[in-house]
Amino acid sequence: MHIATKKPDVRFARLTVLALAATMIPLSLSVGASASAKAAGPTLVVYSAQGYDSATVKAFNATHPGFTVTLNDNSTGPLLQQIQAEGNHPTWGVLWVDGAQAFAQLDREGLLAKHIVPKVSFNTVGRANIPADGSYVPTGLTATGALVYDSAQIKASQLPKTWADLLKAKYKGMLGMNDPTQSGPTYPLIAGVMNYLGHYRFGSTAAAVKAGEAYFTKLKANGLVINATNGPTLSAIAAHTIKMAIIQSSAGYGAEVSTSPTFRVAYLNPVTALPGVIGIDAKMPKSVRAEAQKFVDYVLSPAGQHVMQIGDPQGDSLFWPVLNGEKPANKVIPPLSTVPMQTTNPYVWGPLEPSINTWFSANINNG
Amino acid sequence: MATELTTIPPPLVHRRRRLSVASVALWAVLGLLIIAPVVSFLLLATSPRLFQQGPEYFTLRYVAEALRGSTGRGIIDSLWVSLTVSVVSVVVATVFAWLIHRTNVYGRRVWAVLMWLLLIVPTWMMTLGWSDLLQPYGAASFLGVNTHFLYGEFFGPLGIVIVLSTAALPFAYFVIAAGLRGLGSEFEDAARIHGATRWRTMQTVLPIIAPALLSAFAISFAETMSDFGVAFTLGYHANFPMATFALFNAISSFPANFSVAAVIAIVLILSTIPPILLQSRIMRRRSYAVLSGRSRPARRREFGTLGRLGATAGIGAVFLLALGVPVFGAVAGSFVTNLGIYSSSPVRLSTAFYQQVLHPSIADKSLAAPLILSNQLGLVVASVTGLLAIVLARRLITNVGGWSQRITDVFLLGSVAVPGVVLGVGYIFFYNLSFISNHVVDLYKTLPLLMLALVANSLPGQTRFMAGPVGQIQPSLAEASRVHGASRWRTWRTTSLPLVSRVLLWGWLLTFTKTIAELAISQILYPPSAEPASVTIQAYLANFQLGTGTAMTVLTLLEMLAVIVVALGLYHLVTPRGWRRIGWSGVKS
Numbered sequence: 001m002h003i004a005t006k007k008p009d010v011r012f013a014r015l016t017v018l019a020l021a022a023t024m025i026p027l028s029l030s031v032g033a034s035a036s037a038k039a040a041g042p043t044l045v046v047y048s049a050q051g052y053d054s055a056t057v058k059a060f061n062a063t064h065p066g067f068t069v070t071l072n073d074n075s076t077g078p079l080l081q082q083i084q085a086e087g088n089h090p091t092w093g094v095l096w097v098d099g100a101q102a103f104a105q106l107d108r109e110g111l112l113a114k115h116i117v118p119k120v121s122f123n124t125v126g127r128a129n130i131p132a133d134g135s136y137v138p139t140g141l142t143a144t145g146a147l148v149y150d151s152a153q154i155k156a157s158q159l160p161k162t163w164a165d166l167l168k169a170k171y172k173g174m175l176g177m178n179d180p181t182q183s184g185p186t187y188p189l190i191a192g193v194m195n196y197l198g199h200y201r202f203g204s205t206a207a208a209v210k211a212g213e214a215y216f217t218k219l220k221a222n223g224l225v226i227n228a229t230n231g232p233t234l235s236a237i238a239a240h241t242i243k244m245a246i247i248q249s250s251a252g253y254g255a256e257v258s259t260s261p262t263f264r265v266a267y268l269n270p271v272t273a274l275p276g277v278i279g280i281d282a283k284m285p286k287s288v289r290a291e292a293q294k295f296v297d298y299v300l301s302p303a304g305q306h307v308m309q310i311g312d313p314q315g316d317s318l319f320w321p322v323l324n325g326e327k328p329a330n331k332v333i334p335p336l337s338t339v340p341m342q343t344t345n346p347y348v349w350g351p352l353e354p355s356i357n358t359w360f361s362a363n364i365n366n367g
Numbered sequence: 368m369a370t371e372l373t374t375i376p377p378p379l380v381h382r383r384r385r386l387s388v389a390s391v392a393l394w395a396v397l398g399l400l401i402i403a404p405v406v407s408f409l410l411l412a413t414s415p416r417l418f419q420q421g422p423e424y425f426t427l428r429y430v431a432e433a434l435r436g437s438t439g440r441g442i443i444d445s446l447w448v449s450l451t452v453s454v455v456s457v458v459v460a461t462v463f464a465w466l467i468h469r470t471n472v473y474g475r476r477v478w479a480v481l482m483w484l485l486l487i488v489p490t491w492m493m494t495l496g497w498s499d500l501l502q503p504y505g506a507a508s509f510l511g512v513n514t515h516f517l518y519g520e521f522f523g524p525l526g527i528v529i530v531l532s533t534a535a536l537p538f539a540y541f542v543i544a545a546g547l548r549g550l551g552s553e554f555e556d557a558a559r560i561h562g563a564t565r566w567r568t569m570q571t572v573l574p575i576i577a578p579a580l581l582s583a584f585a586i587s588f589a590e591t592m593s594d595f596g597v598a599f600t601l602g603y604h605a606n607f608p609m610a611t612f613a614l615f616n617a618i619s620s621f622p623a624n625f626s627v628a629a630v631i632a633i634v635l636i637l638s639t640i641p642p643i644l645l646q647s648r649i650m651r652r653r654s655y656a657v658l659s660g661r662s663r664p665a666r667r668r669e670f671g672t673l674g675r676l677g678a679t680a681g682i683g684a685v686f687l688l689a690l691g692v693p694v695f696g697a698v699a700g701s702f703v704t705n706l707g708i709y710s711s712s713p714v715r716l717s718t719a720f721y722q723q724v725l726h727p728s729i730a731d732k733s734l735a736a737p738l739i740l741s742n743q744l745g746l747v748v749a750s751v752t753g754l755l756a757i758v759l760a761r762r763l764i765t766n767v768g769g770w771s772q773r774i775t776d777v778f779l780l781g782s783v784a785v786p787g788v789v790l791g792v793g794y795i796f797f798y799n800l801s802f803i804s805n806h807v808v809d810l811y812k813t814l815p816l817l818m819l820a821l822v823a824n825s826l827p828g829q830t831r832f833m834a835g836p837v838g839q840i841q842p843s844l845a846e847a848s849r850v851h852g853a854s855r856w857r858t859w860r861t862t863s864l865p866l867v868s869r870v871l872l873w874g875w876l877l878t879f880t881k882t883i884a885e886l887a888i889s890q891i892l893y894p895p896s897a898e899p900a901s902v903t904i905q906a907y908l909a910n911f912q913l914g915t916g917t918a919m920t921v922l923t924l925l926e927m928l929a930v931i932v933v934a935l936g937l938y939h940l941v942t943p944r945g946w947r948r949i950g951w952s953g954v955k956s
Contacts, residue, residue: 043895045812045895046895051729051906052729052730054729054730054731054732055729055730055731057896058730058731070894070895070896071895071896072812072893072895073898073902073906074890074902075890075905075909077619077621078890078891080621080623081618081619081623081792081891082795082891084420084621084622084623084625085418085623085625085792085795085796085799086795086799087418087419087420087799088419088801089799089800089801089804091799091811091812101621102621105621105622181616181619181620182603182619228603228604229909231908231909231913235502235707238707238708238709239502239503239504239707239708239709240503240709241503258728258912259704259913259914260708310730311729311730311731312728312729312730313728314728314912315728315729315912353620353621354620354622357620361437362436362437365606
């Protein structure tokens, strides 16, 4: 009688112990190896969403022996998720992504080291994107809200010149843009439009937000097409579903030099500066912060700028340098002086991102 | 003699103690793998301050926030879509299982293998394939087919249900096929001998595999609830919010709203309880162990030529839609340079995207090293998961209908419904706690932690997957072996192992391939400068290098396929012929 019930249980117990042992032994060995590697000392981890980051880190390590920098290369969203989840026990030493809003938030929380700006010669737009406390540094510049169009569908002379022109009936159903909840550079575009149309200088942003909401509501009524990110928006132009889109300039130039040679980039007056930005974690040990500073210095050196310009020639390398004497990597990019560019204050517009995105989703995406 | 045996107390006490030690050890491992990280995340729903994510130690604010607006609508959408998909997939899977295992339909072995391939194709690839086929100037348009109307219809609830049903189909199929395995034709014969009509025979016989049907329903429901690929692609484009997308949205903004995401995760987990309770209630009534040494192969129903051709065409059509379309889409996207582009010129075929894999446009971002790392991860994760899954599957089938079994079942199915991103972020919260990293183990941002998370991600599905075949082995087989003097090891090797060897192999392959394709957890937990293949491919897809990314995807799929072929070849060479003959009939390779 008991044979029927006892033996499977005993066998099960033994199988369990065997399996657990077999599971845990290799993992324990692996854990031990990792722990001893960690015990060797803190390391500098660069959290980056830049296409040229692998090349930059490799070049830095080759020229700076004795302290190996490692890279967490991801999209901006997952990187910021990780930083927020790490809380008071951070792993990141350097954060390097497009847009200054996240940095303004981290600065407010006291998570960024101050006064890290290297002593280099910044151009005018570069200087305009450096905060007073020097808690982050622009490393390159793109524009958000650039008008990317297909020259096979619409001639340059037929393009709108101002933001108000986009509301005209002749452009009905021609324009696309990205969803700010899915595409990082799109909220800065919306904030930039609000900043411009509301004539915001300082004080309350309420009037600017109201003016911007009215504008996007009219744009929606004029057939604005929303896609998630740059890829689907550019695909919509390629499929002739739309003729033009307001997106990040580097995405337009990237399409022009790779898959879509008839694509061009134009600029309404004004577009909004979207700097590539780098910052250092204030919570890291002093030795790591010192290495992080060396990395920031390297990025803004001629050698670092060169690597940035060749690291991702069909994507993120298509930026304007923020240093005097440096030129864009590709001739498709016009001189920065010819682009009407405004700079928005990330400390003002950053905190409004959740509420403005929620409004946009409810009224423009699904409205 | 019997009375004497039942009244001997010491062995009973001894047995309970040993079983208890094993149970504690098992739950401790599960606690570290799944429970602690997931609970850490879920606690944020009401206590954001525990992990420095807000000022409150207790609040219900985020519960209210998660249940209204588009987030609340997403939860409702997910529930009804999952319910529909589960019913559709169970019905289709039952028909398929019967046709493939009980009739003379053509290509039975091919269909079973294709079902496995369907299991490893991620849902995002299915939608990519459909999109490449139906989009303006897509593959269908190059073939002269106007798909404008279909494109609009597909990007909506209809397309979502179709893709998710094809994704859930293999999960349901394998569970039901395993159930049919034990259903010898003697049951049908008995019914017919007693004068039952065909319909009445079916009514008599189907309840015998009711546990398999309910299990298939439950696993389909949980898998559909946790799917993100379709929610992100078809759901987003159709303005049809689903729960996993709402969860993703909550944590993809900055600052992330982890608390709202935690509430949605709790809803996903709780939604799996009703199917489990229903299944448990039915299984408590009697034993469904029907596979034994006396089980006889079922007699196949012989269709006439027309019936045989019709049934084969029906199965073929479903596979064409479920597998053919995504594979065609991926291959077309990697070879056709003007796909989706308005053009008066014909299709332009080129190997340029494959050349870019060898000479990547992004410096120091090739596929080779990441793919090697992903294979190493797959090897370790699949092996560890296989071992643990066997143990858990045995626990699941012992004490059927009891509380222990029900708790294990709810735990496993609830874990299936947890999206990878929740597990990934939960791992950060738990393993990056100062107490854990300073006083217990410092694993954050290391390869072992990524392995643990990937094991945790695969284990629930793998266990439920193995529970069917393992549960069908009658204890009398092992008892007979032991009575004849075999050791425990020999007993297991000669009775259980031959019966589950094939499912072990396919379970290993399933986890291996899923590990290589996994993105959500890898993206969050991969150690710096040790990038898995899925993260590298995503970097290209997100960086407008769609052709290169698609070519990399095709190459990775081919590599997975090669591993499957090699593993099956080795199995064929190494295992005794008897294992292949009597092994789980749900898998014919």
